[in-house]
Amino acid sequence: xxxFSQVVKRFRGQTVLKGVDxxxxxxxxxxxxxxxxxxxxxxxxxxxxxxTHEGRVTIDGMDPRRQRTEVLSRVGFVPxxxxxxxxxxxxLIRFAATLGRADxxxxxxxxxxxxxxxxxFRRHPFFKLSGGQKQKLLIAIALGRDCDxxxxxxxxxxxxxEARHIFFGLLAEKREQAAMLISSHRLDEVAxxxxxxxxxxQGEVVLDDRVDDLVDMASRLFCxxxxxRPEPAFARAIAQWGFTPDAAGTTWEGWVxxxxxxxxxxxxxxxxxxxxxxxxxxxxxxxxxA
Amino acid sequence: MKQLWLTAVTDIVESLRAKxxxxxxxxxxxxxxxxxxxxxxxxxxxxxxxxxxxxxxYIQLSMAILPVFVLVTTVRSVAGDREAGVFEYLLSLxxxxxxxxxxxxxxxxxxxxxxxxxxxxxxIVWGVIRGADVPWGMFLYYTGLLLSLAWCFLGIxxxxxSLTRSADVAQGAAFVVWLTLLLFLDLVLLxxxxxxxxxxxxxxxIALANPxxxxxxxxxxxxxxxxxxxGPSAYVILDHFGQAGYMVYAISYPLLLGTLxxxxxxxxxxxxxxx
Numbered sequence: 001x002x003x004f005s006q007v008v009k010r011f012r013g014q015t016v017l018k019g020v021d022x023x024x025x026x027x028x029x030x031x032x033x034x035x036x037x038x039x040x041x042x043x044x045x046x047x048x049x050x051x052t053h054e055g056r057v058t059i060d061g062m063d064p065r066r067q068r069t070e071v072l073s074r075v076g077f078v079p080x081x082x083x084x085x086x087x088x089x090x091x092l093i094r095f096a097a098t099l100g101r102a103d104x105x106x107x108x109x110x111x112x113x114x115x116x117x118x119x120x121f122r123r124h125p126f127f128k129l130s131g132g133q134k135q136k137l138l139i140a141i142a143l144g145r146d147c148d149x150x151x152x153x154x155x156x157x158x159x160x161x162e163a164r165h166i167f168f169g170l171l172a173e174k175r176e177q178a179a180m181l182i183s184s185h186r187l188d189e190v191a192x193x194x195x196x197x198x199x200x201x202q203g204e205v206v207l208d209d210r211v212d213d214l215v216d217m218a219s220r221l222f223c224x225x226x227x228x229r230p231e232p233a234f235a236r237a238i239a240q241w242g243f244t245p246d247a248a249g250t251t252w253e254g255w256v257x258x259x260x261x262x263x264x265x266x267x268x269x270x271x272x273x274x275x276x277x278x279x280x281x282x283x284x285x286x287x288x289x290a
Numbered sequence: 291m292k293q294l295w296l297t298a299v300t301d302i303v304e305s306l307r308a309k310x311x312x313x314x315x316x317x318x319x320x321x322x323x324x325x326x327x328x329x330x331x332x333x334x335x336x337x338x339x340x341x342x343x344x345x346x347x348y349i350q351l352s353m354a355i356l357p358v359f360v361l362v363t364t365v366r367s368v369a370g371d372r373e374a375g376v377f378e379y380l381l382s383l384x385x386x387x388x389x390x391x392x393x394x395x396x397x398x399x400x401x402x403x404x405x406x407x408x409x410x411x412x413x414i415v416w417g418v419i420r421g422a423d424v425p426w427g428m429f430l431y432y433t434g435l436l437l438s439l440a441w442c443f444l445g446i447x448x449x450x451x452s453l454t455r456s457a458d459v460a461q462g463a464a465f466v467v468w469l470t471l472l473l474f475l476d477l478v479l480l481x482x483x484x485x486x487x488x489x490x491x492x493x494x495x496i497a498l499a500n501p502x503x504x505x506x507x508x509x510x511x512x513x514x515x516x517x518x519x520x521g522p523s524a525y526v527i528l529d530h531f532g533q534a535g536y537m538v539y540a541i542s543y544p545l546l547l548g549t550l551x552x553x554x555x556x557x558x559x560x561x562x563x564x565x
Contacts, residue, residue, distance in 0.1 A: 048382045050564040072384035083379040086307040087300060095300050099293065099383045125307060138379075151382075 001026050001179055002047065002149065006055035009042050009203075016042045017053065018203040024196075026148065029171075029180040031190045034200035040183045041080075043200070044151055047181070048077060059149065073100055076142030080153035080183070082126075082134035089129070089137060090122035100145040107144030110170065111137055114163050131158040143170050150174065153183045161241045165220060165257035168193065172217035188266055192259035193217065219258030219282055225268065226251050226276040234271045241267070250276075258282065293385050297393025298400070300380075305401040310363045314402070317359070318409040321351050325413065341417040342425045342513075348413065349432050349509045352406060356436070357443045357502060358468045360402050364447030365460035368394070373457055378565035387564075391556050395448055403440045407433060428512055431537065435508055438544040442501045445548030449555035452562070471502045494526045501544040508540030 002024040009017040017039050024030055032040050045051045049064030049071065057064060064071040085092060097104040108118040114136040121129065129137065135158040142150060150171075156164050171180070171193065184190045187197065191211070199207035223243075227234060230249035241264065243254030256264045261280065268275065305311050325344050371377060381390065410432070414424055446467060454460040474496055483493060497503045507527065511517060515533055531539055 045378070045563075045565060050378065050381055052561065052563055069384045069386055072382065075382065075384075077379070077382035079375060079379050079382075081375055083376040084374050085304065085376060085379075087303045091300065091303055095296060095380075096383055098296055099385050 003058045008054040016203050024179050026179050028196050029194040030196045030198050031194040032183040032198050033187045038200040039203040075149045076147035078138045078142050078152040078155045085126040088123050092126050096141045102145040107140050110144040111140035113166050148178045150178055150180045168257050168259045169218040188262050217259050221256045221280045221282050223256050224253050224279040227274045228276050293389035294393040297390050298397035301394045301397030315405040318405045322409040322413045341422045345428055353505055360443040361447045361464040361468055365451050365464045366457055368451035369457040369460035381564050387560050399444055406436050434541045438541045439505050442544035442548035445551035449551040452555040452559040471500050474500045475503050504540050
């Protein structure tokens with residue numbers, strides 16, 4: 001579906017992409033990882049037809065620069081940094097929905113699922129929303145359209161755990177109908193969302209691997225974490241995941257989205273010396289076992 | 291066409307909420323208010339009084355303020371939007387580059403022209419309420435001149451925004467362009483150039499090519515139809531164009547120039563990196 005052939009991009013003599021070759025068929029969910037300056041954003045901008053370049057980029061044989069409207073009507077994009085748009089939320093939704101031939105109500109519904117009440121913010125300038133609210137709205141605009149390619153740059157970075165779980169569920173609904181390109185500078189942030197990892201370094205693809213995607217993106221794990229003694233720093237960290245303590249403050253319980261398990265364990269690892277036990281269980285798995 | 295108007299409306303909505311627009315509106319609204327506060331309509335100059343007197347002063351002040359305001363606000367906001375990632379996001383949506391560029395230009399034109407025009411209309415309305423006669427011919431002609439001047443500098447601003455990658459460079463370039471045009475408004479400089487060997491026709495050609503000078507001369511023509519204030523160069527202008535011909539030239543030349551610059555900006559925009 002997506003094909004990069006010998007894509008080279010230079011900025012004032014500096015070569016940022018050095019002949020990238022890459023194919024991404026439908027159903028592939030690709031993590032595009034690499035350090036800052038590896039060329040991830042440049043590759044995405046070439047894919048969106050925003051940069052001129054050498055070589056060829058095609059989506060189903062179409063050039064995203066020459067056939068912009070045909071190609072981009074099939075692409076949902078979520079940038080890493082929300083743009084400082086002054087227009088009201090309602091206007092932005094109308095603008096995106098009209099261009100993408102989508103139903104504004106559907107976009108508002110997706111935003112609602114993510115925990116953003118569009119009706120409340122309709123007249124609110126976009127740039128005055130919080131970081132998480134902006135991210136939710138941009139995700140809603142991307143997922144509320146009929147796209148078969150989702151391009152997302154650190155899409156869940158600003159979301160709270162509950163919104164992340166819903167976001168993963170929405171992605172799960174799209175997994176068979178769309179290809180996904182999810183950019184991140186940390187693999188653990190996106191590892192469980194994808195079935196393929198492409199790593200870039202200094203403008204080149206240095207790793208292209210398929211990975212197991214046994215994790216159900218819509219799943220949730222029930223977790224119980226025991227600690228040796230109450231600790232305020234730990235309490236603050238785990239409360240952000242929506243966990244609640246027992247009366248003694250030494251056992252915390254809550255739910256973690258399936259694709260977030262690695263990220264959650266990463267948070268716990270910071271308090272390894274404090275942990276007495278960890279229990280994680282997927283109810284659906286328990287039922288299967290029974 | 292739908293995409294074009296959608297972009298224009300979006301740009302208008304964006305601009306109406308921007309600080310530069312508030313300052314811009316306050317400046318032109320403030321000028322008209324000050325002209326009334328200081329009783330300019332009651333004063334007399336070169337036979338002009340009432341609303342004609344106000345329009346003559348307003349147009350002179352507009353010539354000083356409008357070009358630099360249009361240039362700087364256009365390049366700052368357009369190049370600033372590009373730097374801040376607005377282009378990256380909005381141009382990831384399915385919109386044609388032509389519809390985006392020209393829609394933005396039309397939206398921006400409405401935004402920069404309307405405060406200037408509405409301030410003038412407000413002045414006229416206030417004058418009518420106070421029983422003054424409305425010089426409709428002068429009003430229409432000045433509207434045409436302001437429209438033409440705003441379009442011309444908007445075209446230059448859009449071209450500079452397309453050519454430069456950062457808001458600071460764009461703003462610097464806009465100032466250089468404005469200062470250059472301002473420099474050639476100076477009749478003393480043109481006089482020195484003639485004394486230095488430049489043929490008088492060359493000096494007149496420079497003046498006729500400078501949209502600010504064209505505007506200035508055309509504005510002058512309504513209250514000094516023989517252009518006595520211009521001196522000998524008035525003969526060249528009146529011999530070549532005649533009064534009516536020059537008035538047509540003064541409106542059409544900046545319009546064409548602005549369109550040419552905007553078109554060049556579009557060609558560059560279409561072939562270069564968008565964000």
